[in-house]
Amino acid sequence: MNIKRLLGIDTLQDKYSYGHDPRFGYTSAAKIPDRWVPTTCGYCSVGCGIEIGVKDDRAVSVRGNEGHPVNSGKLCPKGLAEHHILEAESRAVRPLLKHSGRLQPVSWDAALDRMVDEFRKVQQKYGPRALGVVSTGQLVTEEFYTLGKLVQLGFGTNNYDGNTTLCMASAVSGYKRSFGSDGPPGAYDDLEQADVVFLVGANIADNHPILCYRLERNPAKTLIVADPRVSKTARMADLHLPLKPRTDIALLNGMAHILIRSGLIDRDYIERHTTGFDQLEEHLAKYTPDRVAQVTGLSEETLYRTAMLYGRAKAPMIAWTMGVNHSTQGAETVNAINNLALLTGNIGKAGASPFSITGQCNAMGTRETGGTSSLPGYRKFEDPDDRRELARLWRVDESELPAERGHAYPDIIEACVKGEIKALWIIATNPVVSFPNVDVLTQGLANLDFLVVQDGFHPTPTTELADLVLPAAIWGEKEGTYTNSERRVSKVNRAVSPPGEARSDFDIFLAVAEKMGLKEKLYPGWSGPRDAFDEWRKVSAGRLCDYSGISYEMLDRHFAVQWPLTVEQAAALDGAAPPTSRLYEDGRFQTDDGRAKLFSIEWEPFPEQPTTAFPMVLNTGRTVEHWHTRTKTKEVKILERLSPTAWLEMNPRDARGLGLRQHDRVSIVSPRSRVDDVELRITEIVGPGQVFMPFHYFERNSNLLTQSAFDPISREPNYKQCSVRVEKTAAARA
Numbered sequence: 001m002n003i004k005r006l007l008g009i010d011t012l013q014d015k016y017s018y019g020h021d022p023r024f025g026y027t028s029a030a031k032i033p034d035r036w037v038p039t040t041c042g043y044c045s046v047g048c049g050i051e052i053g054v055k056d057d058r059a060v061s062v063r064g065n066e067g068h069p070v071n072s073g074k075l076c077p078k079g080l081a082e083h084h085i086l087e088a089e090s091r092a093v094r095p096l097l098k099h100s101g102r103l104q105p106v107s108w109d110a111a112l113d114r115m116v117d118e119f120r121k122v123q124q125k126y127g128p129r130a131l132g133v134v135s136t137g138q139l140v141t142e143e144f145y146t147l148g149k150l151v152q153l154g155f156g157t158n159n160y161d162g163n164t165t166l167c168m169a170s171a172v173s174g175y176k177r178s179f180g181s182d183g184p185p186g187a188y189d190d191l192e193q194a195d196v197v198f199l200v201g202a203n204i205a206d207n208h209p210i211l212c213y214r215l216e217r218n219p220a221k222t223l224i225v226a227d228p229r230v231s232k233t234a235r236m237a238d239l240h241l242p243l244k245p246r247t248d249i250a251l252l253n254g255m256a257h258i259l260i261r262s263g264l265i266d267r268d269y270i271e272r273h274t275t276g277f278d279q280l281e282e283h284l285a286k287y288t289p290d291r292v293a294q295v296t297g298l299s300e301e302t303l304y305r306t307a308m309l310y311g312r313a314k315a316p317m318i319a320w321t322m323g324v325n326h327s328t329q330g331a332e333t334v335n336a337i338n339n340l341a342l343l344t345g346n347i348g349k350a351g352a353s354p355f356s357i358t359g360q361c362n363a364m365g366t367r368e369t370g371g372t373s374s375l376p377g378y379r380k381f382e383d384p385d386d387r388r389e390l391a392r393l394w395r396v397d398e399s400e401l402p403a404e405r406g407h408a409y410p411d412i413i414e415a416c417v418k419g420e421i422k423a424l425w426i427i428a429t430n431p432v433v434s435f436p437n438v439d440v441l442t443q444g445l446a447n448l449d450f451l452v453v454q455d456g457f458h459p460t461p462t463t464e465l466a467d468l469v470l471p472a473a474i475w476g477e478k479e480g481t482y483t484n485s486e487r488r489v490s491k492v493n494r495a496v497s498p499p500g501e502a503r504s505d506f507d508i509f510l511a512v513a514e515k516m517g518l519k520e521k522l523y524p525g526w527s528g529p530r531d532a533f534d535e536w537r538k539v540s541a542g543r544l545c546d547y548s549g550i551s552y553e554m555l556d557r558h559f560a561v562q563w564p565l566t567v568e569q570a571a572a573l574d575g576a577a578p579p580t581s582r583l584y585e586d587g588r589f590q591t592d593d594g595r596a597k598l599f600s601i602e603w604e605p606f607p608e609q610p611t612t613a614f615p616m617v618l619n620t621g622r623t624v625e626h627w628h629t630r631t632k633t634k635e636v637k638i639l640e641r642l643s644p645t646a647w648l649e650m651n652p653r654d655a656r657g658l659g660l661r662q663h664d665r666v667s668i669v670s671p672r673s674r675v676d677d678v679e680l681r682i683t684e685i686v687g688p689g690q691v692f693m694p695f696h697y698f699e700r701n702s703n704l705l706t707q708s709a710f711d712p713i714s715r716e717p718n719y720k721q722c723s724v725r726v727e728k729t730a731a732a733r734a
Helices: 003-007 082-087 108-126 141-154 169-179 189-193 209-216 248-261 267-273 277-284 289-296 300-312 330-343 363-369 384-394 409-418 438-446 505-515 529-540 552-558 567-573 637-642 652-658
Strands: 018-021 025-028 035-040 049-055 058-064 096-099 102-105 131-135 160-162 196-200 222-226 239-241 316-320 353-356 423-427 450-455 468-471 480-483 488-492 560-562 616-621 647-650 665-669 674-682 690-694 722-728
Touching (some): 049 082, 058 082, 096 108, 108 131, 108 423, 108 450, 131 141, 131 409, 141 160, 141 480, 141 505, 160 409, 169 330, 169 353, 189 209, 196 300, 239 300, 248 277, 248 289, 248 330, 267 330, 289 300, 300 316, 316 330, 330 353, 363 480, 363 529, 384 529, 409 438, 480 529, 488 552, 552 560, 652 674, 652 722
Parallel strands (some): 131 423, 196 222, 196 316, 222 239, 316 353, 450 468, 647 674
Antiparallel strands (some): 018 025, 096 468, 488 560, 647 690, 665 674, 665 722
């Protein structure tokens, strides 16, 4: 403290003085940057253009990029505060190696030598697949592409997946089953051009706020929201469908039943572009309005109204997020959604599409390039032609490529529990908070011979368990691209230097390859992310996700461009921005016969039904202020102050029955574990027999309660329904 401060005459003029910003007028001088660096937001999958204000190699402010085609300068609360994460106190700044039970600083050389040595020892002793890798949806595409080659060609294991399986695997599997390939068919423009927008399990007001802005630019639309909870998005709806938890398949089948019997299907489209209609029509006969009303809790009148609105629309859009995907029937629910679009011919045209709103900023990038659920370019592991083509492009022997997918994320953890996987590399994810039934995860991690966690933050609940922590650069500190939910590729630029000794994930992957003596084999002549992007363009050429016509220069000029874009298409543009694109406009799909498949899906009750001991159904989800495990957003003071602790929502009827009052401290107990001392919010947002809790808070971790139940097709967890009881916390009773 200086002498003026001691005397009480220091006005902190330097800190609080004002200046004049050309765009914002008079504002804090400390927040007026020397330069603005255009980039893309690193939180959700919307892919907003953002500019980072830099002063003296520090990020001092952010603003929306008015020229970006996604958000036109708008940002949500997280985006508006995103620059604060770069100087968070919890940033990882040096490699740490565990010695005598404590993580201690080591050099990068020592860290990577130890990592490669431990991984090789495990693989020599137990086999190549004894190494597992769990990645993320938040690296740049160039890093995902680089990592996939390193894991499968370098380490020779296919037990490699990402935390995107916890949020988007069911959408991926559903698209593959219906259309023959992953890839969202529609675009954000459809929100503005549709005459009916049907959101299923999608609370975009909290989870993807800028899409609400796009939606509100369409005053002529009718908005239908199917959600058991009266979410912020449901409150925007013209028609809210408060169906019982996990009855969306019954609802979708009931709508299809009504559409067929009312003649509101496109029989010509069905005949020319689909298979499976006769079986589906027979299957749907039992989904009569009276039966569906009993299952869903909706009235028959509401079912008819919903079906008629969708069936009579000229351009209806169906979109969904985690309310669909987080289920043991998530992939099949996506198929039921796709059925509605195919039955009515509402795919591949403006305003009409079945559209999955992705979770993380670059979940699409890893789906296309990472080699987890498929080989790069949506190639199939089991297709010898696909393997042969990729081997030729990579100049490796075909035998080096896996002929089948390895374990998905949940199965990697189960393999750790069983002792089949003995070394694990976790990259940019925090599973001790995010994994369902956390006790299973911690048991698996305890069984490992060696655990490496690579992250931009330390300590986290996961890095504290590591044998080795590798400090990584994060958003704002590295270069590459993200791909958003509408297949739009956006440039990501470095604005500031990473802290301490942190390195970009790209540089870490290349350094590991060099330690293994494989850098030139895997990455010939590479020095930066552009090299990875240019190779990926060649690997994607001719595929559905064709990037070959997209260049860094094009992205610098237009900020964001959709795939597919071929070299020929790019040349024909003569420098202009490519128009909005949609998949399957010609009715040709990525299946063997070129036809989409209609699936007969049977509704099943969710796996853990309420009992006398656990009479309520727990639902989990997000709040607008925080992101996933709160690793980043808890470090942003304004966001943390807005939403500092977890809470539980309960209907007034249930609260009266339990003798509970507003703001009581309660415990939530499931057959697996309990979470104590949570604030109770009594509200009609949730229906009787249901409770809701946000999942961001490690201190009150909802995933201690959730179950080890997974979709058998996608392997995505059933986060959304488990049976619980609620009681006043013991300390509060005393």
